[in-house]
Amino acid sequence: MSSKSSPTPAAASQANTQLADSPLDSSLDDLIGYALRRAQLKVFQQLVGRLAAFDLRPAQFTALAIIAQNPGLMQADLARALAIEPPQAVVLLNKLESRGLALRVRCKPDKRSYGIFLSKAGETLLKQLREVAALSDQEATAALSAEERQQLIGLLHKIYR
Amino acid sequence: MSSKSSPTPAAASQANTQLADSPLDSSLDDLIGYALRRAQLKVFQQLVGRLAAFDLRPAQFTALAIIAQNPGLMQADLARALAIEPPQAVVLLNKLESRGLALRVRCKPDKRSYGIFLSKAGETLLKQLREVAALSDQEATAALSAEERQQLIGLLHKIYR
DNA sequence: TATTGTTATACTCTATAACTATA
DNA sequence: TATAGTTATAGAGTATAACAATA
Numbered sequence: 001m002s003s004k005s006s007p008t009p010a011a012a013s014q015a016n017t018q019l020a021d022s023p024l025d026s027s028l029d030d031l032i033g034y035a036l037r038r039a040q041l042k043v044f045q046q047l048v049g050r051l052a053a054f055d056l057r058p059a060q061f062t063a064l065a066i067i068a069q070n071p072g073l074m075q076a077d078l079a080r081a082l083a084i085e086p087p088q089a090v091v092l093l094n095k096l097e098s099r100g101l102a103l104r105v106r107c108k109p110d111k112r113s114y115g116i117f118l119s120k121a122g123e124t125l126l127k128q129l130r131e132v133a134a135l136s137d138q139e140a141t142a143a144l145s146a147e148e149r150q151q152l153i154g155l156l157h158k159i160y161r
Numbered sequence: 162m163s164s165k166s167s168p169t170p171a172a173a174s175q176a177n178t179q180l181a182d183s184p185l186d187s188s189l190d191d192l193i194g195y196a197l198r199r200a201q202l203k204v205f206q207q208l209v210g211r212l213a214a215f216d217l218r219p220a221q222f223t224a225l226a227i228i229a230q231n232p233g234l235m236q237a238d239l240a241r242a243l244a245i246e247p248p249q250a251v252v253l254l255n256k257l258e259s260r261g262l263a264l265r266v267r268c269k270p271d272k273r274s275y276g277i278f279l280s281k282a283g284e285t286l287l288k289q290l291r292e293v294a295a296l297s298d299q300e301a302t303a304a305l306s307a308e309e310r311q312q313l314i315g316l317l318h319k320i321y322r
Numbered sequence: 323t324a325t326t327g328t329t330a331t332a333c334t335c336t337a338t339a340a341c342t343a344t345a
Numbered sequence: 346t347a348t349a350g351t352t353a354t355a356g357a358g359t360a361t362a363a364c365a366a367t368a
Contacts, residue, residue, distance in 0.1 A: 024227050024230060024231050024238065025226070027227075028226050029314075029318070030295075030314065032298045032317075033219075035313075035314050035317035035318060036201040036317060038244075039317040039320040039321045040194075041321070042320060042321045043194040043197055043320065044194060058194075059358095062195065065186070065188050065189050066185050066189075069186070069187070075327065084358090087327090087330095087361085088359070088360090110367080111366080111367060112325065112366065112368070113326055113327075113367095133192055134191075134192070136194065144319055149193060152196075152313070152316045152317075153193055153196050155309055155313045155316070156200040157190070158309070159304060159305065160200045160203045236349070245335095246336070247350070248336090248337080248353095249336070250350090268349095271345075271348090271349080272344060273343065273349045274348090275350080
């Protein structure tokens with residue numbers, strides 16, 4: 001860590017990283033995709049850490065919220081809403097159901113499909129999780145003002161909706 | 162797809178999805194993390210598709226850009242800049258090197274480490290890739306104006322830097 | 323024959339531990 | 346002993362094909 005007499009770029013980049021954390025990636029600064037990925041990674045990791053206390057993954061939290069908003073929806077609908085494939089929805093739901101947070105109810109008219117619902121425990125937990133997620137958001141975006149957060153959400157929604 | 166006489170929420174959500182694409186996830190609308198993830202996914206997939214023509218993944222493109230900006234850097238530096246673990250940097254570099262885009266040069270003072278550089282071919286390809294990435298960005302964020310794109314990048318940089 | 327959910331499988335991404343060769 | 350790079354491995358996440366039950 002003390003190769004002070006070497007004038008090579010390698011040594012220089014090492015020293016800079018140590019001192020000023022000068023970005024090695026500024027040549028990618030004008031790419032939205034790159035900035036999006038880095039920011040998403042940070043916010044996501046923050047949430048993963050918070051949800052770990054509940055032994056939940058972000059996708060499971062999202063699933064709970066979507067089920068709450070669409071009680072009785074089918075697995076195929078859930079998969080589409082989560083942007084995952086049906087087989088993934090199966091294992092995700094299995095976990096939620098085994099933990100007593102959600103349940104599958106056989107459909108009357110079409111016995112192939114289920115209606116998916118939250119249990120009372122699932123609803124209660126979801127309320128907590130919403131607060132946790134909001135707090136996680138705040139922390140991960142502490143550098144932004146309330147106005148800027150609203151601006152950001154508006155811009156992001158324009159992209160994917 | 163034609164269960165018209167069923168008044169269950171499941172059927173309703175199905176129909177809505179088909180007709181107005183009304184979001185099943187609007188209860189997550191005020192979470193930055195969620196919006197960030199959905200937007201990132203879309204922009205990322207766009208880029209993945211574009212880079213497929215070059216048989217490259219986004220991380221490989223990013224690596225090329227970082228190497229170009231920091232010629233002679235060490236693998237550990239590259240790994241940190243890419244936010245990946247050193248073992249991942251090995252396989253990534255192996256691929257780039259086997260394709261003649263980058264090269265490892267043994268360090269004079271410390272024979273354990275390498276200096277990493279782009280080949281001439283790597284530099285040439287990188288120029289093309291920058292254009293491809295910029296175009297991919299534009300397409301994926303077609304709903305935004307030029308001003309809004311600049312706004313967005315500024316906000317994202319505030320989050321992760 | 324088509325569809326819902328499921329199983330099995332494979333491929334990628336990511337993280338960790340252990341090894342080598344140098345220092 | 347400590348460090349740079351590497352190997353091996355295991356765990357998620359993701360996608361596809363094939364199957365069972367029902368329509």
